[in-house]
Amino acid sequence: MSAVAISSTVATLSVRGATKRFGAVTALDGVDLDLYEGEVLALLGDNGAGKTTLIKCCSGALRLDSGTISMDGDEVVIHSPRDARALGIETVYQDLALFDNLSPIDNFYAGRELAGPAWAPRSLRVLRRRRMKAATAEVLERLQVVLPELDGSVGLMSGGQRQAVAVSRAAAFASKVVVLDEPTAALGVRESRKVLELIRRLRDAGTSIIVVSHAMDHVMEVADRAVVLRRGRKVGELIPSAETHHEIVSLIVGGAE
Amino acid sequence: MEQFAVSEPEKDSRSLSTVDPRKLTIDRYHALRLGLLALRMGPLLILLILIGVVAATTPVFHTTQNLGNVLSQTSVISILALGQLLVIVSRGIDLSMGSTIALSSVVGALLYQDGYSAGIVIVAILATGVAVGFVNGAVYVWGRVPHPFIVTLATLSAVRGIALWASDGTLIFGMPGAVQKVGSDRIGWFPISYLVVIGLAMLVLVLTTKLVWGRWLYAVGGNPDAARRAGIPVSRVLITVYVLSGLAAGFGGLLVAGLTNAGSPNYGELAELDAIAAVIIGGAAFAGGRGHVGNALVGALTIGVIRNALNLHNVEAFYQLIVIGVVIVVAVEADVVRGYLENRFRVVQAARQS
Numbered sequence: 001m002s003a004v005a006i007s008s009t010v011a012t013l014s015v016r017g018a019t020k021r022f023g024a025v026t027a028l029d030g031v032d033l034d035l036y037e038g039e040v041l042a043l044l045g046d047n048g049a050g051k052t053t054l055i056k057c058c059s060g061a062l063r064l065d066s067g068t069i070s071m072d073g074d075e076v077v078i079h080s081p082r083d084a085r086a087l088g089i090e091t092v093y094q095d096l097a098l099f100d101n102l103s104p105i106d107n108f109y110a111g112r113e114l115a116g117p118a119w120a121p122r123s124l125r126v127l128r129r130r131r132m133k134a135a136t137a138e139v140l141e142r143l144q145v146v147l148p149e150l151d152g153s154v155g156l157m158s159g160g161q162r163q164a165v166a167v168s169r170a171a172a173f174a175s176k177v178v179v180l181d182e183p184t185a186a187l188g189v190r191e192s193r194k195v196l197e198l199i200r201r202l203r204d205a206g207t208s209i210i211v212v213s214h215a216m217d218h219v220m221e222v223a224d225r226a227v228v229l230r231r232g233r234k235v236g237e238l239i240p241s242a243e244t245h246h247e248i249v250s251l252i253v254g255g256a257e
Numbered sequence: 258m259e260q261f262a263v264s265e266p267e268k269d270s271r272s273l274s275t276v277d278p279r280k281l282t283i284d285r286y287h288a289l290r291l292g293l294l295a296l297r298m299g300p301l302l303i304l305l306i307l308i309g310v311v312a313a314t315t316p317v318f319h320t321t322q323n324l325g326n327v328l329s330q331t332s333v334i335s336i337l338a339l340g341q342l343l344v345i346v347s348r349g350i351d352l353s354m355g356s357t358i359a360l361s362s363v364v365g366a367l368l369y370q371d372g373y374s375a376g377i378v379i380v381a382i383l384a385t386g387v388a389v390g391f392v393n394g395a396v397y398v399w400g401r402v403p404h405p406f407i408v409t410l411a412t413l414s415a416v417r418g419i420a421l422w423a424s425d426g427t428l429i430f431g432m433p434g435a436v437q438k439v440g441s442d443r444i445g446w447f448p449i450s451y452l453v454v455i456g457l458a459m460l461v462l463v464l465t466t467k468l469v470w471g472r473w474l475y476a477v478g479g480n481p482d483a484a485r486r487a488g489i490p491v492s493r494v495l496i497t498v499y500v501l502s503g504l505a506a507g508f509g510g511l512l513v514a515g516l517t518n519a520g521s522p523n524y525g526e527l528a529e530l531d532a533i534a535a536v537i538i539g540g541a542a543f544a545g546g547r548g549h550v551g552n553a554l555v556g557a558l559t560i561g562v563i564r565n566a567l568n569l570h571n572v573e574a575f576y577q578l579i580v581i582g583v584v585i586v587v588a589v590e591a592d593v594v595r596g597y598l599e600n601r602f603r604v605v606q607a608a609r610q611s
Contacts, residue, residue: 099475101475101479110472111488112488113469113472115468123469123473123497124468124470161606
């Protein structure tokens, strides 16, 4: 009976046998990964374990050599960031990819501006600024992100506010999955806390989230499940808690074997 | 030793109660905001003060005749600055503008000599600018040249060479009446050439602030990598930037040819440097991503007023060059100070959050 219950929950994002080589180096070696709706999955591992390679393959920055990616049970092809975005996967890389000279609104809509009329070539359409501003304000309010001003440039904001802009931008356009690469690495304690709260709110709103992080404390706090990679292979999958903390660390560094 | 360590936090908490640190950061926040605003308005304020000083010290300056002269002398550099502004916002530079002025004026003069109509001559002058701009953009983007400095340095040389070759190195007299009119006539005291400036400035204003292309331009200038990842057609944007810059140089050539009733391979020497100076003096960031139409126009007018004032005071020409050099340094320093204040602002911003 329980087998039926499990098979009825199809993974939002499912990776099977992911393999990626860079010349002689095997960065990913047959990794399986499932991400379910409304959960936070932590992707853990030491430097060079293959975490970044795996998320880059999911977000279209890299192509898998072999293996498949499916969403809601259907196999999909992700060959470019555009493909990933069209499937509802948004990624926040460590560098945030923000435009410091532009406002949060313009950052939200860079490359997907709301503009018209539809018959005009895309580059010559007139920006619908009020609509973009209202939509941005709505998303920020829903995620309870407070910014000093929506029209001010992002370059004048603190590290935490910038991270919040990048994460909310991803959240605003991701219908399925948000991938966060080291979301708290550059932040102080207080700002990290705010970002973790934001991740939790996102999950509660039904978004599935993959978090790559070195900060074990943060992972323990926010992740529902953790997958550990080492040298391109999946070496463990467990539920982070005070009891499993030790086990996770030894899986990461390889002491358990 | 231990006792000292214990007593220390106590002292701290007492001093905290006397001066509220929160209030302090808020005051600093407003001071920084004010400073940044002053820097943003700086170029315009400097221009206004300059005009005030010159008007007070020379009775001739604020005659409409002289104001017309200032505008007429500023029109070419203003148009070039509009084109250069787009290039600089995109993190580039266009050194070929002066040579493009020369070639486009020569092309126009040769066609007029061959009996072509005013319309064809004007279109050919502008098309020459577009062609040079397209070569700049195409070689830069598709040739994967590391920096547009190199490409436009090459066209600076080659385009002037072509102008010299096509004209046999001589000035060619004769421009259609319409071209002369645009270059040298006035409506009352107001030069028609500056109407061209205003018209083009409006177009650039719409392009940069109202249309999607403008957003792409600032995105490319702010973070080219992120722009590419966001699906913005970076290569196309950059090529358009150089085409528009070339077109601006073509308009420059049109005005110079109209003013002098001739085409010459020696026109526009160092004009590109005037345009770059105008954009920087006007307050745009040389590093790219930041700058607007106002910056280009204010910078060009500042240079024009300085030249005019020193002329009216009978100051020797070399002083003009020195003064403009000093103003450029001041403008760039203002940008450095701005960067510093913005950094402080970020820190205070983070403190305010708590």
